[in-house]
Amino acid sequence: MKKKFLILGTMVFLLTSCAIIRPGETGVKQTLGEFSDEVITQGTVFYNPFVSKVIKESTQTSNIKLVLSLPSKEGLSVESEISILYRLEQSKIPSVLTNLGQEYESIITSVFRSASSDVCAKFYAKDMHSGMRATIEEEIKVKMEDNLSKQADGIELIAVLMKSIQLPMGLASSIEQKLQAEQDAMRMEFILQQATLEADRKIIEAKGERDAQKILSEGLTDELIQIRSIEAFRELSRSQNSKIIITDGKTPLLIEPNQ
Structure with a gap:
């Protein structure tokens, strides 16, 4: 009976003292609260469960989704769905865990809120709904990288994406009216150009006929x-x-x- 208990205890100990690192993951040992500098890749890792544990982190691209109200230069609020794409650099995961802890996504979110407010406040609301959006996204990303580098090294920002942008009702209506007016103006300009070309064509034809009659009359001696x-x-x-x-x-x- 003692032997069975001993075997069972050994099996439980082995099961609770090993971790399996799968593809797309890395493991970092934490012993008495201190993280090891060694990063463990795929495979099985054994550790002492009484004083150590293995922290698993993904090295794949992650997506933080937010819905925020962003300020504009004229003081309006623009609702937008945000995606922050990032991944952890494998060799620097111990630095991220040491400086930011396992809740590093909350730090990334806080950094984004600050950076997006600073950047968006320099642009008009309509810019967030136009070709300037890519410029705004890139400026937010650069500012986030600068702020994150001061706190921890090892978070690679891939992209900041602003989606489903909703402008204030009055501004959206004004933009639509402006776009419609621009389209009407372009249509009218095209019609005027066509009319001008047709008038020029008729003038050229009349001039040709006149010249032909003149040449013919001058030639009949x-x-x-x-x-x-x-x-x-x-x-x-x-x-x-x-x-x-x-x-x-x-x-x-x-x-x-x-x-």
Whole structure:
């Protein structure tokens, strides 16, 4: 019986004194409250459960989701859904745990709140809903990195994403009206351009016809008319049909074929 209890106790001790580190995880031993500098990767880790434990942390990309009211330059509040993408640098996890503890996500969130308030206060509310959004996101990320580096080294910020931005009702309506006015103005400009092109085309056509008539009238001299008359008489003389030609001797006045 004692032997069974001894075997059972040994098994329980072994089960409670080992940790399995899976892919995407790392382990750090904490002995009497102090973290080891050694980072344990995949595999089984044995430790003394009476004085030590193994803290597991993910090295995969994590996503902190927040819904915040961000201030703008004109003093408005802009509601936005935020995603903070980050991951822990494997070799620096002991530093993160030592300086920030296991609740480091709350530190990241607090740092974001401060950085986002400072950055967004420099921009107008409409900027958060336009092409300036990427600039705002990048500035928040840079400011967060600066603040986090003062507290702990080992948190890699991948991106700060502002999503589902909701502008104040009155501002949203004003922006929509402005965009509609801009579209109407662009449409009218296009119509005017088309009308101008059509008018230019008609002017060019009229000018071409006028020039053609001018050239033709200038080219019809008495000598040219006489030459054309001679050519016409010549063509008539070659015809086998009988005809009556009334002329003043210079130009044909009437040509009537005799059927």
